[in-house]
Amino acid sequence: MTLKTILKTKAFYATLAALVLTLVPLAAKKASDAASKYKEKLNKQQQLEHALSRLSFGARPGDLEAVQKLGLKKWIEQQLNPQSISENPALESTLAQMPTLALSTEALVLNYPTPQVLTAVATGRMKMPEDPQLKEVYERLSQRYKNRIERKKTKGEEEEEAAQKGINDRLRRRVGAMTTEERSLALRKLAPQQAVASELTEAKIYRAVLSERQLNEVLADFWFNHFNIYLDKGADKWLTTAYERDAIRPHVLGRFSDMVRATAQSPAMLFYLDNWTSVAPEAGEKIRRVAPKARARGLNENYARELMELHTLGVDGGYTQKDVQEVARCFTGWTIEEPNRGGKFRFAERVHDKGEKVVLGITIPAGGGIEDGLKVIEILSSHPSTAKFISRKLAQRFVADEPPQALIDRMATTYQKTSGDLKAVMKTMLASPEFMSAGSYKSKMKSPLEMVAGALRATGATLTNAMPAAQAIAQMGQPLYRKQEPTGYSNNGEEWLNSAGLLARINFSLALSENELQGIRIDKDSFSTIARDMGAPEWQRR
Amino acid sequence: MATRRVFLKNSGLAIFGIGASPAWLERAVAAITNKKILVAILQRGAADGLNIVVPHAEKAYYTGRPGIAIPKPGSSEGATLDLDGFFGLNPNLKSLLPIFNEKKLAIIEACGSPNPTRSHFDAQDYMESGTPGLKATRDGWLNRTLADDNTKSPIRAVSLGPVLARTLRGTQPAVAINSVKDFQVRDRMAGEDYMSRYAASVDTQLKGTGKDTFEAIRLLEALRKVEYVPANGAVYPSGRLGSSLKQIAQMIKSNAGLEVAFADLGGWDHHVNEVGATPFIGPLANLLREFGDSLAAFYQDLGPRMDDIVLTTMSEFGRTARENGNRGTDHGHANVMFTMGGSVAGGKIYGKWPGLEREQLYEGRDLAVTTDFREVLGEVVTGHLGNRDLTRVFPGFSSKAPLGLFASGAATTTKNS
Numbered sequence: 001m002t003l004k005t006i007l008k009t010k011a012f013y014a015t016l017a018a019l020v021l022t023l024v025p026l027a028a029k030k031a032s033d034a035a036s037k038y039k040e041k042l043n044k045q046q047q048l049e050h051a052l053s054r055l056s057f058g059a060r061p062g063d064l065e066a067v068q069k070l071g072l073k074k075w076i077e078q079q080l081n082p083q084s085i086s087e088n089p090a091l092e093s094t095l096a097q098m099p100t101l102a103l104s105t106e107a108l109v110l111n112y113p114t115p116q117v118l119t120a121v122a123t124g125r126m127k128m129p130e131d132p133q134l135k136e137v138y139e140r141l142s143q144r145y146k147n148r149i150e151r152k153k154t155k156g157e158e159e160e161e162a163a164q165k166g167i168n169d170r171l172r173r174r175v176g177a178m179t180t181e182e183r184s185l186a187l188r189k190l191a192p193q194q195a196v197a198s199e200l201t202e203a204k205i206y207r208a209v210l211s212e213r214q215l216n217e218v219l220a221d222f223w224f225n226h227f228n229i230y231l232d233k234g235a236d237k238w239l240t241t242a243y244e245r246d247a248i249r250p251h252v253l254g255r256f257s258d259m260v261r262a263t264a265q266s267p268a269m270l271f272y273l274d275n276w277t278s279v280a281p282e283a284g285e286k287i288r289r290v291a292p293k294a295r296a297r298g299l300n301e302n303y304a305r306e307l308m309e310l311h312t313l314g315v316d317g318g319y320t321q322k323d324v325q326e327v328a329r330c331f332t333g334w335t336i337e338e339p340n341r342g343g344k345f346r347f348a349e350r351v352h353d354k355g356e357k358v359v360l361g362i363t364i365p366a367g368g369g370i371e372d373g374l375k376v377i378e379i380l381s382s383h384p385s386t387a388k389f390i391s392r393k394l395a396q397r398f399v400a401d402e403p404p405q406a407l408i409d410r411m412a413t414t415y416q417k418t419s420g421d422l423k424a425v426m427k428t429m430l431a432s433p434e435f436m437s438a439g440s441y442k443s444k445m446k447s448p449l450e451m452v453a454g455a456l457r458a459t460g461a462t463l464t465n466a467m468p469a470a471q472a473i474a475q476m477g478q479p480l481y482r483k484q485e486p487t488g489y490s491n492n493g494e495e496w497l498n499s500a501g502l503l504a505r506i507n508f509s510l511a512l513s514e515n516e517l518q519g520i521r522i523d524k525d526s527f528s529t530i531a532r533d534m535g536a537p538e539w540q541r542r
Numbered sequence: 543m544a545t546r547r548v549f550l551k552n553s554g555l556a557i558f559g560i561g562a563s564p565a566w567l568e569r570a571v572a573a574i575t576n577k578k579i580l581v582a583i584l585q586r587g588a589a590d591g592l593n594i595v596v597p598h599a600e601k602a603y604y605t606g607r608p609g610i611a612i613p614k615p616g617s618s619e620g621a622t623l624d625l626d627g628f629f630g631l632n633p634n635l636k637s638l639l640p641i642f643n644e645k646k647l648a649i650i651e652a653c654g655s656p657n658p659t660r661s662h663f664d665a666q667d668y669m670e671s672g673t674p675g676l677k678a679t680r681d682g683w684l685n686r687t688l689a690d691d692n693t694k695s696p697i698r699a700v701s702l703g704p705v706l707a708r709t710l711r712g713t714q715p716a717v718a719i720n721s722v723k724d725f726q727v728r729d730r731m732a733g734e735d736y737m738s739r740y741a742a743s744v745d746t747q748l749k750g751t752g753k754d755t756f757e758a759i760r761l762l763e764a765l766r767k768v769e770y771v772p773a774n775g776a777v778y779p780s781g782r783l784g785s786s787l788k789q790i791a792q793m794i795k796s797n798a799g800l801e802v803a804f805a806d807l808g809g810w811d812h813h814v815n816e817v818g819a820t821p822f823i824g825p826l827a828n829l830l831r832e833f834g835d836s837l838a839a840f841y842q843d844l845g846p847r848m849d850d851i852v853l854t855t856m857s858e859f860g861r862t863a864r865e866n867g868n869r870g871t872d873h874g875h876a877n878v879m880f881t882m883g884g885s886v887a888g889g890k891i892y893g894k895w896p897g898l899e900r901e902q903l904y905e906g907r908d909l910a911v912t913t914d915f916r917e918v919l920g921e922v923v924t925g926h927l928g929n930r931d932l933t934r935v936f937p938g939f940s941s942k943a944p945l946g947l948f949a950s951g952a953a954t955t956t957k958n959s
Contacts, residue, residue, distance in 0.1 A: 274813045277868045284867050297609075298867020302813045305660065305873065315661050321905065324660075475720065477704030484808050485587070487663045497747055498706035499755035500718035500725075506736050507728050535736060537743035537752065 037439035038404050047072060050441050053542040054398050055079055055430075056214030058454030076430055079215035080253065080423055091210035094463075097181045098199035099188075105242045105267065105344070110134075112192035114238060118142040137189055177518050179464040180206075197231055200241050201480050202466040205473075208453035209463065219252035220244070221449065222397055227263045227311060228488035229272040231481035236268050240481060243268035256390060256420035257381035260311060264303075264377060265345040267336040273486065275303035276335040278328060280353035287351075299353075304328035306486045308380065314392075317385030323360055329353040330364060330372040387415035391425060396491045398429060399440045407434040442541045445493030448476030450542060451505055455512055455534040456520070459527040465519025472517075475504040493541075502540075509535030577850050578927050579794055581803045581840075582684055582709065582919075583783070585833070585857035586666060587810035590871050591878035592863065592898075592909065593817065593826060594635070595649055595891070599628040602898035606864035610817040610871070620821035625649070629891050633821055634830035637838035641882060645889035646841070646848065648947055650918050652876040652893050654859060654911035660873035662811070665858035670709035672916060672936050683916075684802050685712030686935045687923055695799025696757035702786035702805040710804055715754040722770075722789045725762050733759070765796055776843035783807040783836040791843045794851065807833060810857060813870040841882060849884030852926040856915060862907050863898050874908035879918050885926060885948055892945045914939065921947045 042050060048067055052059040055076065067075045078085055095101060100108060109117060111134065120126035122142040128135050171190055175183050180202055187195035204221075211217045224244055231240050247266040251259035263269045270276040277300055279287065284298035304327035308319045333352030337343030347370040356366040362379055364372050380386055391411035395403035407429065414428040415421075429435055446454060452473050456463065463469070470480055477496065483489050511517050513531035515524060522531055533539055596612045597603050604611050612632055615624035622630035623639055629651070631639060641647040657674035659665050668674040672683025688699055690713070699716035701707040706718040719725055727733030733756070740752025770792045778784035786805035793800045809829055818824030837855075841848060860877035876896070882888070894912040896902050904910040916936045923935050925948030932939075 274868060274870070277814060279867060281867065297869065300813055300866055300868050300870070301872045302811075309661050309663075315659070315664055321660065475704065485662060485811075494711075494747075495705060497751055498701075498718040499751060499758060500704050500706075500720040502748075502751055502755050503725065503727070503759070504704070504720070506733075510728055510732050532732070536739045537745050537748040540748055541745070 034439065035404065038407075038434040038437045040438035041433070042436050042438065042441055046441060047436055050436065051076060053442075054435075054440075055218060056457075057208045057218065057450060058457045058542070060457045061460055079213070080426060080430075082213035082216035082253070085212050088210050088212050091206060091212075094180065094206050094210070095203055098184055098203055100196045100199045100241055101203055101245070103241075105239060108196065108238055108241065112188070112196050112238070113138060113141065114193065114235070137192065141192070176467055177465070179519060180466065183465070183467075193237065196241060197237055197481070198467065200231070200244070201470045204449075204480055205453065205456075205466040205469050206463065208449065209456045209461070216249075216252065220249050222394075223252050223259065224248050225483070225488035225491075226393065227259070227269065228483055228486055229268050230484045232484075233272055235271050239266070239268035239271060242266070251422075253423040253426065254421075256386075256415075256422055257377060259422075260307075260377050260381055261374070263311070264307070264331075264334065264373065267343060267345060269303070270334060270336050270345065273303035273306055274300045275331055278303070278332050278334075279348075279351035280329070280332045283332075283351040283353075299325070299328050299332065301325065301328045304331060307376075310486055310488075312380040312389065313383055313385040314389030317383070317389060319360060326357045326359050327376055329355070329357050330359065330368075330376045333370075334373055381420055382416075384412070384416065387412040387420070390420075391415055391429075393491060394425065395429060399435055400443050401492045401494060404434050404439070407432050443493075444542055445496045445540055446542050447489065447493075447496055448473045448478040448501070448504075449480065451476065451534070451540070452508065454539075454542070455509060455531065458534065459512065459522045459531045461512070461527075462521045463519060464521075468517045468519060472504065472508040476501045476508075477504075497540075505540065506535035509533070579800060579802070579851045580684075580687065580922060580927060581787075581790055581805070581851065581853040583837075583853065583855040584666070584669065584707070584709075584804070584806040585810050585855065586662070586806050586808040587857070588662060588665070588859050588861055588873060589810040589829075589857040589877065590812060590816060590826060590861040591651075591857070591876070592860065594632050594830065595625075595651065595878045596622040596630050596632060597628060597895070597898065598622045598624070598630050600898045602863070602900075606898065608865070609869045610865045612817070612821050626891055628895075632826075632830055634827045635834035637834045638880075641838065641841055642889055646884060646886055647880060647882045648886050648888040648890055648892055650879045650881065650892040650913060650945065650947075652896055652909055652912040653856075653879045653915045653918055654876040654913075655915060656911070658875070660859065660875075662858060662873075667708065669856060669858050669915060670707065672709075672919070673938065676938075681712030682707070682709030683919065683935050684709040684804055685714050685716060687802060687927060688712075688714040690714065694801070696754060696761050697793060698799050698801040700790070700793065700800060700803045702789060702803065703782075707804045707806065710802070715750070717754050717758045719758070719762075719789070722762055722792060723766055726759055726766060761798055762793075765792060765798075772839065772843040774842050774845050776839040778839040778843075779832050779835040781807075781832045781836075783832055784839065787836050787840040788843075791840055794844065794847065812861070813866065813872060814868040816865075816870045837880070837882060846884075848882075852881060852883035852886060852922050854882075854919065854922050855880040856919075860909050863903055863909055864907070875904045876909040876911040879915065881918065881922060881947055883926065887947055887949060892947065894943075913945070914942070917941060917943070917945060918947070921945055925949075 048064050051072055052063055052067060100112060103111065110129065117126065118141050121128060121138055128138055168190060171186060175186060178186060184195065184199060187198060207217050227248065229236055229240060229243060231237060243266050247262035248259065251262060279298060281298045287294045288297050301324050305324045307327065308317065308323065309315045313319055333348040335346055335348050337346045349369055352369060354367055357364045357372065359376055359379055364375055388408060392403060392408045395408055395411060399407065410432065411425050411428050415425050418424040434440060452469050456469065473480060478489055509532055512520065512522060512534070513528045515521055592603065593610065593612055598614050613621045615622045615630050620633050623633055623636060624630040625642060638647060655665060655668055655674040657668055667677065670682050671679040673679040685699065696715065697717060699710050699714060701710045701716060701718045703718060704720045706716060710716040727736065737756045740749055740756070743749040743752065770788065772778065772788065772791065778788040783805060790803045790805065807829070812826055816824060816826050818827065821827060837853065840853065844851060856879050857877050860874040861871035862874045866872045896910040896912050898909065900906055902910065916939045920932050920936055920939065920941055921944065924932055
């Protein structure tokens, strides 16, 4: 049979047609394979493991049994109502050793003075505090600024300074090895500016490891990252503590619009995304004439853009460059009282753009004040794009890197129906078959924080110093509170799958198993092997 | 079957003698390694190209930036360093001037993406994937430059830093290395144990990453033992980019088969007080010194070896032509790119300059894009790496106006005025 005759036979075409018919659905089948994985149920044991791995920073010895005894549904219900769970006293006493955590920003700046405050004291623009202990700290620290300003030092002063510097340097080197309590005291005297950042960082780890309100801690991490700010940007060193405590934590299971408003009015966010200096162009002209060097001379788009792109609508949420400018105009005058002295939110009527604005097609009439910005928050928070964007992001954290669209849609519907009640959205997600499915089970790479906190929990580690854990997390690519970009860290687990991170995970696990990390102790007889396992492939996912 | 194990065996022999390796041995290893090397640098945060390569002959540059413009050449402290009578370098980049004058540094003006996004995240994503507008692309363009060949070195593609850059993700193995010196398992025996556990894993992604990691650890073993001393008196500045480029230089000189490397430097998003009391003060000045001095140290360190190397820089988009209300700049559009190397036809400013008058600006506010960033990268891929399939590296892109970065006597900037 020649090729020509083959081509003529009916049988050939029949075979060809059959082949086409079987091949075409093959592509479709691949997609439906993924979909069917979200229909595949988990057995009871897997359900327990899965819930603990997603709603907590990992199971401690005995957790599985305890949740089983309580009943999984009931445990989830408790976790969704953190106030109903009594907190671990060990956590509470550790947090109590870190006084910066509870201070108002005003008190924080007074007790842990900023360079601006110290300069002001050194040059006599501000009075010394009366508290004798505090006065001693001020005197010593502000002397540095005084010398720097006057640029004249006697030989004796220079020598004394050098000696003091030597003592400080030696002390500083030891700080890393101190317990949390020792460090807190030492830094307060020695380098109050560092105390604030180090207590915030340590507290995050203590909470992740020790809190009984695990879902609350997971969500605090998630939402801080969603509304990310950068600790090392100037005044944010002092403002981040209150930001997380007052703008994020109270709202993680509350109404989304409340969290948007709290972040919008928080000095930390106003400073981080520059809105505090954004003024109406006409007001800027006036300021320029009076004070040519002044910072605030007109509009700054930074916050307006990120508010829509990252906090609410999402980048494809349907806004334009014009909307960015209009939203920026609405937020002119949202500023901070003396930012470097721990100021509060302030609406500066004088520099607010009072003209008419149109945001996403909605007219905001001329003559408005603070209500212009509040209106924008309302428009954005109730927008369907926000409902979808927030639902997808939550599902990406709790379900899968590429969460099923049907689930996102149901979550978004709940969001819309409940005017953005985050607890209701969480309930929709956690009760969904997709969440408790084979598609979700162990599909996500742990983030460095999840990996380290998880290892400390799994090995029942005792912590007297959380800095080494924080350093390990930074080595793995996730320095806490120090993601410079407003995007925050990726929610997609694949971000964490690479050689540098893997090696850091292995080395952390080994050091943990040998009790070679400062301030972290495990019972080697019982947990050394488990600690080692934490670096193995089967423990990198949750 | 040839595998990367073969490579390990061969190069393991060679790198034993690092520091005092006999020339013949280096030559022998060079024969089995790919000679041409590409180093890509991403300035994350949208660097202000107009204050980096300053169009000092543009009146609109000075009228639009009364508070943050870099002064005209020769005018005062911190003046622009003139390059061609129209453009000049920010004075903090003075260490790059000799390289430009040696014609080993090319500047390409008004580069950018056809996608209009002003989102850092999306624009970086597009620049790293090499497919503007397509979010579904999973791999990066730098990974796609690598030939499908598993006999190559485990460090043929390296991303400096704690995570693997998106541009190096893809089908070819690529490793993220935070520090060459610390790239090891702290306990050798335990390392062997983990290696076999990863090799036995049913999780294909973790198994693959584990394999890449342990092979790179073995290869870099000899490098870790010697303190690296840069050649020709090169001094890398402290900071992330200096340390990244120093380690890239170290790996290049070990002849261990590095083909492409990636490093980044963040912090360019200067919405407020971009330039201080003089151009030598302020956040842009600090970053530019780190940037320029790192590139210059790399160039000096590698010496004649730069003939085989091209280093190219990019940033996701530029910034507004005019300063904003806070002596800063907001998100804009086109930007400037640098390409440095022995084979580069440097000492010129390439690209069509669209001008800064209001009617010449993109959307009335930003420098317009006249050169697709893939035009530059594409020429590096074909002209330097050679013999590569550009449709694979930049799918959907076809060259519109070749710049001639690797040919002598090619077109330079044309100005609209």
